[in-house]
Amino acid sequence: xxxxxxxxxxxxxxxxxxxxxxxxxxxxxxxxxxxxxxxxxxxxxxxxxxxxxxxxxxxxxxxxxxxxxxxxxxxxxxxxxxxxxxxxxxxxxxxxxxxxxxxxxxxxxxxxxxxxxxxxxxxxxxxxxxxxxxxxxxxxxxxxxxxxxxxxxxxxxxxxxxxxxxxxxxxxxxxxxxxxxxxxxxxxxxxxxxxxxxxxxxxxxxxxxxxxxxxxxxxxxxxxxxxxxxxxxxxxxxxxxxxxxxxxxxxxxxxxxxxxxxxxxxxxxxxxxx
Amino acid sequence: xxxxxxxxxxxxxxxxxxxxxxxxxxxxxxxxxxxxxxxxxxxxxxxxxxxxxxxxxxxxxxxxxxxxxxxxxxxxxxxxxxxxxxxxxxxxxxxxxxxxxxxxxxxxxxxxxxxxxxxxxxxxxxxxxxxxxxxxxxxxxxxxxxxxxxxxxxxxxxxxxxxxxxxxxxxxxxxxxxxxxxxxxxxxxxxxxxxxxxxxxxxxxxxxxxxxxxxxxxxxxxxxxxxxxxxxxxxxxxxxxxxxxxxxxxxxxxxxxxxxxxxxxxxxxxxxxxxxxxxxxxxxxxxxxxxxxxxx
Numbered sequence: 001x002x003x004x005x006x007x008x009x010x011x012x013x014x015x016x017x018x019x020x021x022x023x024x025x026x027x028x029x030x031x032x033x034x035x036x037x038x039x040x041x042x043x044x045x046x047x048x049x050x051x052x053x054x055x056x057x058x059x060x061x062x063x064x065x066x067x068x069x070x071x072x073x074x075x076x077x078x079x080x081x082x083x084x085x086x087x088x089x090x091x092x093x094x095x096x097x098x099x100x101x102x103x104x105x106x107x108x109x110x111x112x113x114x115x116x117x118x119x120x121x122x123x124x125x126x127x128x129x130x131x132x133x134x135x136x137x138x139x140x141x142x143x144x145x146x147x148x149x150x151x152x153x154x155x156x157x158x159x160x161x162x163x164x165x166x167x168x169x170x171x172x173x174x175x176x177x178x179x180x181x182x183x184x185x186x187x188x189x190x191x192x193x194x195x196x197x198x199x200x201x202x203x204x205x206x207x208x209x210x211x212x213x214x215x216x217x218x219x220x221x222x223x224x225x226x227x228x229x230x231x232x233x234x235x236x237x238x239x240x241x242x243x244x245x246x247x248x249x250x251x252x253x254x255x256x257x258x259x260x261x262x263x264x265x266x267x268x269x270x271x272x273x274x
Numbered sequence: 275x276x277x278x279x280x281x282x283x284x285x286x287x288x289x290x291x292x293x294x295x296x297x298x299x300x301x302x303x304x305x306x307x308x309x310x311x312x313x314x315x316x317x318x319x320x321x322x323x324x325x326x327x328x329x330x331x332x333x334x335x336x337x338x339x340x341x342x343x344x345x346x347x348x349x350x351x352x353x354x355x356x357x358x359x360x361x362x363x364x365x366x367x368x369x370x371x372x373x374x375x376x377x378x379x380x381x382x383x384x385x386x387x388x389x390x391x392x393x394x395x396x397x398x399x400x401x402x403x404x405x406x407x408x409x410x411x412x413x414x415x416x417x418x419x420x421x422x423x424x425x426x427x428x429x430x431x432x433x434x435x436x437x438x439x440x441x442x443x444x445x446x447x448x449x450x451x452x453x454x455x456x457x458x459x460x461x462x463x464x465x466x467x468x469x470x471x472x473x474x475x476x477x478x479x480x481x482x483x484x485x486x487x488x489x490x491x492x493x494x495x496x497x498x499x500x501x502x503x504x505x506x507x508x509x510x511x512x513x514x515x516x517x518x519x520x521x522x523x524x525x526x527x528x529x530x531x532x533x534x535x536x537x538x539x540x541x542x543x544x545x546x547x548x549x550x551x552x553x554x555x556x557x558x559x560x561x562x563x564x565x566x567x568x569x570x
Contacts, residue, residue, distance in 0.1 A: 010375050017384045023442070024387065026411060027399050039409040088294035095281040103291065110302055112555055116503045116524055117544035120537050121308030122301065144301035151294060164282070177286040206392035208506050209524075213532070224394050228510065231398055241402070248395045256390050260383050263390070267447065268454035 030242040038238050050239075057243035061226040062218070067251065069215075070205060070222040073135055077142045077204045078197055081150045084143070085196060086189060089154025090181055094164070104155065110148030115141075119213060126214055137214045142204045150196050153270065157192035158185065191269075198259070198266030205252060223248050309548075312541035319535030332542035341518055342543055345526040346550060352437055352522065353501025353554075359441045360497055361490060364448030369478060371449065372456045382453070386446035393443060397510030400439040401427075429519035432512050436520060440507055448493045455489035456482070484569035491562045498554055502547070523547050 022043075030038045031053055033046045041047070057063075092104050115122070122141065131137030167180050175183070211222045221229075227248045231241060256263060281287055313332050315325040336342050371382055388396060403411045404426040413423045426435040459482055467477050505524035508514060514521040514529070523543075531540025 009373070010377065013370060013375065013381055014377060017381050020442070021384050021387070023399060023403060026403065039414075042409075042411050042414055084294045084297070087290040091283065091287045091290035094283050095287045097281050100281065100287065103295070106303070107294075107298065110298070112499060112551065113306065113548065114499065114503050114551060115302065115305075116505070116527065117548045117551075118302075118305035118309045119527060120531050120540045120544065121305040121312060123532060124308070124537075125300070125305055140297060141301050144297050147294060147298050147302070177283050181290075202390060206394075208392060208394050208509075209528075212528075224392055227395060227398065231510075238402070241398075245395050245398055249391045252390050256387070261379075264382065264386055264450055267386075267389075268450050 027242060027245060030238065031246045033239070035237070035239045038242075053239050053243045054247070056240050057247055060240065061223075061230050061244055061247065063223075063226070063247055065219070066221060066223045066226045069135060069220060070224075070251075073138055073142065073211075073222065074201055074204045076135075076139045077146065078200050080139070080143050081146055081200050082193055082196060084147065085150035085154040086186065086193075087181070088151050089158050090185060092151065092155045093158040093162075104151075107148045107151045111152070115145050116209070119209070123213060132214060133216055133220055135215070135220060138210050141210050141214065142207055145207075145210070146200050146203055149270065150200065153192055153196055154189070157189070161191075162188050194262060195266045195269045198263050199270040201255070202252075202263075202267075223251075309541045309544050312538050313545050315538050317538040317541070319537065328538070332538050333546070335539050336542050336546055341521060341530075342526060342546075344518055345521045345523045346546070348433060348520060349502045349504060349522040349524075350550070350554075351433065352440075352504050353498045355434075355437050356440050356444065356501050357494055357497035359437075360445055360448040360493055363441065363445045364493065365452055365483075365486065365490075367445065368449045368452035368456060369482065372453060382450070386450055388443040389447040389450075391443075393440065393504075393506040394510045396439065396443050397436075397507045400435075400442075401511045404435055404439075427512055427516065429516045432516065432520045436507055436511050439511070440504075444497075448497070451489045451493055452486065455486050459485050487562070487566055487569065491558075494562070495555065495558055498558060499551060502551055502554070 026043065029043070029045060032049050032051065034050055037047050037050075092100055126132055126137045126141065129137075131140070162185055166184055167175075170180050170184055206224070208224045208228075211225055215221055215225070218229075227244055230244055283290075312325075314327060314329065316328050316331075317325050367385060371378060371385070375381065404413075405411075406413060406423055406425040406427065408414055408417055408423060410423075412426070417423060425431070463481055464477060467481055472480070503524055504522050505528070508520055508522055508525050512520045514525040527540055527543060527547075530536050531543065
């Protein structure tokens with residue numbers, strides 16, 4: 001009886017999950033249909049599989065270039081943030097004085113103050129620095145946006161999980177700060193690095209507003225800009241539209257399928273949404 | 275724990291923290307200060323150089339502007355409803371998926387799945403699903419059941435349709451945060467309560483819920499602040515329309531502040547936005563600490 005109840009409960013949850021998943025299924029299945037087929041039988045499997053839609057979408061959104069730009073922006077932001085987070089987090093965890101807590105407070109304030117309120121002055125600063133329409137401009141702004149959370153995660157982790165006693169032993173052996181960080185602290189940072197990589201990758205890959213503001217030329221555009229540019233043009237042409245949406249999310253679907261366990265753990269550990 | 279009130283790494287503190295401070299100052303603190311400065315000047319795209327002080331004029335413009343009031347109001351409705359549903363739906367979902375099931379990991383992965391993607395693309399997808407044409411997925415179902423089509427993006431429904439899609443997208447995110455918190459609920463406590471004859475609903479309210487305070491706080495605070503900033507979902511589904519029915523703080527800031535070149539008014543609007551977010555965080559903090567005290 002208890003077992004039966006459990007199986008029934010699991011079945012109900014599976015049904016709920018199927019309903020939850022339907023929009024994604026609908027997206028995937030529509031990409032492989034002709035427009036007529038999609039309108040007449042929206043949820044059925046394609047009557048004949050139509051892969052040509054993808055080629056069309058791939059060409060129209062200049063997918064390889066957009067993917068390349070998105071990739072460069074994301075990887076650079078992640079690398080810079082890990083480097084900055086490790087060193088600044090270490091400094092803030094090891095220096096216990098008024099200056100350090102004031103600086104930490106400044107970073108924490110960034111978790112509450114939305115950068116969105118400053119887009120006008122940010123626009124002007126990026127322009128004056130000659131960073132307009134350059135990937136570097138978006139990278140630096142994205143780094144600044146994600147910095148409070150990154151520094152918070154690193155500082156807390158080092159304070160709680162990298163004991164000072166380990167370093168004290170090294171000091172006795174005559175190890176200076178730089179060598180201690182590189183040889184003792186950095187190897188212990190794996191969990192917080194993986195959390196940061198996952199959270200920052202999702203944030204930066206999905207960031208639409210900073211590219212929209214700072215990358216005007218099509219040659220510099222990211223995937224999301226290509227999707228929104230083309231959707232206006234082909235809004236009635238489903239057969240091209242849906243593969244574009246699919247191509248827009250495909251890199252992250254692959255990332256999710258392979259990293260699923262780590263992503264869910266990373267989001268849970270990160271605990272703050274951008 | 276002995277708290278040492280000193281700097282253990284001397285000058286290296288400044289060397290290590292310098293890169294972070296340089297970038298954060300240039301692209302976060304400086305823009306913040308400039309926003310306040312511009313909000314008291316006559317800075318526009320027509321007058322970009324010789325700025326003069328205009329006092330509170332821009333703030334008066336913002337207060338008098340009904341569109342900007344609508345924007346703040348819509349952002350508030352969006353943030354509060356989205357956050358509320360994330361908690362109301364995400365908590366029970368987390369408790370259910372905390373049970374030992376064969377498909378536990380797969381089910382969690384499916385509910386979390388939409389949160390991985392950009393709200394922009396999720397928005398475009400739902401725009402088609404909710405399309406008022408008979409070919410729209412939901413409307414084709416409604417028509418096949420013999421009813422007439424519903425316009426989900428009419429000025430009356432549009433904001434709520436958008437909120438609905440975002441609840442679908444972000445409930446799984448809240449669930450993951452709650453699930454992490456549930457691991458800290460001691461099993462012995464649950465078993466003891468079960469022996470005392472407490473039903474599962476009673477156990478949820480008297481044991482689980484009070485212990486979930488930390489994660490509820492995370493979801494509520496980030497949900498509200500994130501919700502106030504909503505842009506991508508609106509941009510993709512309605513662009514602020516029909517009329518101005520779904521204009522939010524950020525759609526107005528992009529239109530009026532950046533595209534139309536009313537920089538100083540945009541900056542004043544940004545400051546007002548900041549004040550609203552501050553008040554909202556203060557209220558939430560107050561309520562949350564009341565809750566902690568009540569169960570403490």
